[in-house]
Amino acid sequence: xxxxxxxxxxxxxxxxxxxxxxxxVTSGSExxxxxxxxxxxxxxxxxxxxxxxxxxxxx
Amino acid sequence: xxxxxxxxxxxxxxxxxxxxxxxxxxELERTINWKQGLAIALGVPLLILPSLGYFxxxxxxxxxxxxxxxxxxxxxxxxxxxELATAFPHASGLPGFAQNVxxxxxxxxxxxxxxxxxxxxxxxxxxxxxxxxAIFAILVGGYIYNLFPIMAEMFTQYQLSLIAGVxxxxxxxxxxxxxxxGGALVGYILAALSLLPLIVIxxxxxxxxxxxxxxxxSQWLPADWAWDAxxxxxxxxxxxxxxxxxxxxxxxxxxxxxxxxxxxxVPKALFVCGVVCFFSFVLVQAAVIGVLGVEGxxxxxxxxMIPVAQAAFGSAGAVVAIVMLIAAMVLIIQTAYLGSARAMxxxxxxxxxxxxxxxxxxxxxxxxxxxVIGLFNLLLISMGxxxxxxxxxxxxxxxxxxISLFAYVKAxxxxxxxxxxxxxxxxxxxxxxxxxxxxxxxxxxxxxxxYLNSLEVGWTSTWIGFIVLASYLPMWFYSRNxxxxxxxxxxxxxxxxxxxxxxxx
Numbered sequence: 296x297x298x299x300x301x302x303x304x305x306x307x308x309x310x311x312x313x314x315x316x317x318x319x320v321t322s323g324s325e326x327x328x329x330x331x332x333x334x335x336x337x338x339x340x341x342x343x344x345x346x347x348x349x350x351x352x353x354x
Numbered sequence: 355x356x357x358x359x360x361x362x363x364x365x366x367x368x369x370x371x372x373x374x375x376x377x378x379x380x381e382l383e384r385t386i387n388w389k390q391g392l393a394i395a396l397g398v399p400l401l402i403l404p405s406l407g408y409f410x411x412x413x414x415x416x417x418x419x420x421x422x423x424x425x426x427x428x429x430x431x432x433x434x435x436x437e438l439a440t441a442f443p444h445a446s447g448l449p450g451f452a453q454n455v456x457x458x459x460x461x462x463x464x465x466x467x468x469x470x471x472x473x474x475x476x477x478x479x480x481x482x483x484x485x486x487x488a489i490f491a492i493l494v495g496g497y498i499y500n501l502f503p504i505m506a507e508m509f510t511q512y513q514l515s516l517i518a519g520v521x522x523x524x525x526x527x528x529x530x531x532x533x534x535x536g537g538a539l540v541g542y543i544l545a546a547l548s549l550l551p552l553i554v555i556x557x558x559x560x561x562x563x564x565x566x567x568x569x570x571x572s573q574w575l576p577a578d579w580a581w582d583a584x585x586x587x588x589x590x591x592x593x594x595x596x597x598x599x600x601x602x603x604x605x606x607x608x609x610x611x612x613x614x615x616x617x618x619x620v621p622k623a624l625f626v627c628g629v630v631c632f633f634s635f636v637l638v639q640a641a642v643i644g645v646l647g648v649e650g651x652x653x654x655x656x657x658x659m660i661p662v663a664q665a666a667f668g669s670a671g672a673v674v675a676i677v678m679l680i681a682a683m684v685l686i687i688q689t690a691y692l693g694s695a696r697a698m699x700x701x702x703x704x705x706x707x708x709x710x711x712x713x714x715x716x717x718x719x720x721x722x723x724x725x726v727i728g729l730f731n732l733l734l735i736s737m738g739x740x741x742x743x744x745x746x747x748x749x750x751x752x753x754x755x756x757i758s759l760f761a762y763v764k765a766x767x768x769x770x771x772x773x774x775x776x777x778x779x780x781x782x783x784x785x786x787x788x789x790x791x792x793x794x795x796x797x798x799x800x801x802x803x804x805y806l807n808s809l810e811v812g813w814t815s816t817w818i819g820f821i822v823l824a825s826y827l828p829m830w831f832y833s834r835n836x837x838x839x840x841x842x843x844x845x846x847x848x849x850x851x852x853x854x855x856x857x858x859x
Contacts, residue, residue, distance in 0.1 A: 299764045300456065300468050303757055303796070310797035311820075314804035317587065 387614055391623030392630070395606040397548040399634035400686050401599035404489050404740035406642050407655035409596070412588055412806075414573045414648045420589075421635035424596035427791065428603060429628050431755060433780040434762040434788045436607040436620040440777045441765060448604065448758045449476030449697055453704055455761040455771065464838045470830060473706030475757035477826040480697040481819075482598065482751030484727055485743045486690035488734035490683045491519035492743075496656035497683075501676050511656075512738060519735050522684060523728035526691050530719055548685045551678035553634070555659055556641045558666035565644030573648050588809070590802025595741075597755065597799070598748045600635050603627045616777035656740070691727065698723040705837040707829055734818075742815045745807045749819035752803060756795030762788040 402421070409417035438451045456472030495515030499506050505514060559565045579585060606627040613619035642651050645662045654661060659679060663672035699720040702712030715721045734743050765771040766785040780787075807815040 299760050299767075300471050303471055303760055304467075306756070306793070306796045307753070307800075310800040311804070313797065314801045314808075314816075317801065317805050 386619075388619040388622040388626070391606045391613060391619065392626050393543070395603040395623075395627040396630065397682075397686055397689060398599070398603045398605065398631060399638065400548055400552055400682055401486075401602055402635055402638050403493055403552075403659070403683075404744050405595060405599060406639065406658045407651050407653075408741045409592060409639070410643060410648050410651045411655075412576075412592060413579070414576050415570045415643055416575050417592075418570070418636055418639045418643070420592055420596050421600055421639050422632060424593060424600035425628060425632040425635055427593070427597060427794075428601035428631065429624070430787055430791050431601060431759060432604050432607040432624055432628070434759060434784060435604050436624055436778050437776055437780045437784070438758075438762055438765060439607060440616045440620065441771070441774045447479075447697075448754055449479045449700065451765075452476060452479075452754075452758050452761045453701075453706065455765050456757075464834050465831070469706070469834075471757060472761075473701060473704070473830055474823075474826055475754050475761070476697065476701050476704075476706060478750040478757070478823060479754035480694060480701070480750075481822050482747050482754055483690050483697070484694040485731065485734055485747040487523065487687050487694070487727065488519065488731040488737075489740040489743050489747075490687050490690075491515055491522060491731065491735055492738075492740045493656065494518040494522070494680055494683050497660065497676055497680055500657045500660050501673060512735075515735050516732070519732050522687055523691070523731060526688055527721070527724050527728060530692070530724065531715070531717065531721065548682035549634070551675060551682050552638065552659075555663045555666070555675050555679065556634075556638045559641050559645050559662055560637075562666050564662075564665040565641055566647075567644065569645070569647040570640060570643050587802050587805045590799050591804075591806025592802075594752045594795075594799035594803035595744060595748045595806070597795075598744060598751045600631065601755070603631050620778040691724070694727050695720045695723040698727070702833070705833055708833045709836060737814065737818070741810075742807075745803060745810070745815040746819040746822070748803050749800065749807075749816070750823060752795050752799045753823065756792050756800070759788045759792035759795065763792065 409420060413420060435448065435451070438455075442451055442454050444450075452475035453469075453472040456468045456475070458466045458468045461469070492515040495513075495518040496511055498518070499509070499511045499514050509517070606623045607620065613623070642658050642662055645665050646654065646658060650661070651658055660672060660676055663675045666672075667675055698707065698711045699714075701707040702709055702723075711723050711726070712720065713722045737743050737746075763785050765774075766788075804816050804819075807813075807819075
């Protein structure tokens with residue numbers, strides 16, 4: 296049985312992380328995070344890979 | 355069952371079975387037909403009011419199209435909810451489905467991850483409906499302020515909103531103290547009546563020729579609109595906010611178990627509700643932009659229906675029409691108040707919130723929940739603009755919808771749940787559509803609405819949304835501890851009694 300619960304937690308965390316990152320990147324926030332775009336993209340990739348592994352490849 | 359009824363109408367002792375907005379769990383027998391299901395959802399188009407001036411600010415006349423697409427999204431989602439409603443007849447409502455689907459059977463430990471997700475979905479749904487009170491209290495204050503100059507001389511708009519909140523919430527607590535007068539039939543009639551003033555004010559300017567089509571067609575999108583990531587995120591955020599209003603007719607779907615003939619009543623109710631909502635949302639926004647133009651609509655963020663009514667009926671007629679509209683808003687507040695109190699009581703009964711929120715007075719009214727909700731909404735009124743509150747609450751509704759759609763996918767994939775009897779079934783393969791719209795909600799719309807909030811009202815809405823949603827975690831851990839201790843005490847008592855009875859023998 297695919298673990299939908301893990302997928303939901305992953306998607307919620309991804310959403311909040313990406314939303315926060317997008318705001319920081321586009322709003323010219325004074326909070327400087329080095330290589331923000333790469334950090335965000337990496338986070339998304341980790342979540343997608345985890346989701347793929349748990350939900351689709353290894354049900 | 356009748357002796358277990360709380361007060362005059364709603365059966366709160368069975369509220370764990372039912373946490374939808376208008377609900378009478380004592381009538382889970384098949385008692386309604388599709389026309390009554392339709393009547394329940396007829397109050398929903400009133401939910402467009404807080405966003406009428408806000409959407410054109412971002413997408414000009416295309417706001418009309420956004421509303422239409424959002425109702426279409428409602429069609430896609432509500433078919434899944436209709437099926438869930440008949441598959442889980444004792445768990446009506448989005449919070450009920452999620453709490454039933456996401457719950458590990460015979461879980462021995464304290465903290466069931468699955469139960470946390472179900473409870474979180476219910477909490478998100480509660481947070482989606484609960485601010486209806488504050489939003490419409492602000493609108494009532496705003497309409498009174500702009501309609502009666504004498505009031506505007508005496509009070510500021512914020513003061514009037516706060517007074518409206520105190521009077522309406524306090525009045526409703528008193529009115530419901532001796533039992534919730536929430537009988538299903540009364541609910542249907544009130545919901546249907548609340549649509550009338552909105553329809554009259556909307557259609558009149560079309561009849562009198564005050565709707566100028568060039569006001570709509572001259573500016574479909576803002577001049578600086580581009581199809582880049584920034585604007586697409588804004589659009590996703592608007593869809594999240596539109597969903598809060600235009601998909602709320604899930605109320606017609608979640609009554610599934612109560613339809614006399616779910617197989618035919620559910621699709622009929624859904625189809626007619628969808629059509630009514632589609633035309634209402636599209637026409638209301640079209641009438642406002644058609645009469646006032648895009649700029650004129652943006653200039654009236656709180657009460658755009660006043661100039662529309664004045665154009666169609668003149669000043670005196672507008673006063674009558676708007677007073678009727680205000681009365682309809684109070685009805686919506688009453689509906690949402692009962693629904694929120696019920697959802698809170700349901701979560702406490704399920705062990706997903708501390709027991710205190712489920713406490714009933716001698717008349718069966720969840721008075722603690724009602725007072726907490728009233729105070730919380732008075733606090734929300736201080737945010738000032740209804741769209742800021744709506745934006746925060748849309749975060750909750752997006753989470754609730756996303757998780758409920760994933761619940762549908764799980765209910766189709768899990769062999770035990772898939773075998774449940776379903777008097778109404780969505781078309782074959784609908785789990786893929788549900789998965790698609792689940793992902794549209796989480797993460798796409800969720801990211802969009804957070805982004806839009808941050809652009810429009812700074813971080814206030816987003817933080818309020820996050821803090822309210824996150825506050826669920828400590829409450830859930832507390833209530834799980836509470837439930838676990840109670841379970842341990844019961845097993846210890848039963849162990850002692852069995853030992854003592856065996857000694858006697």
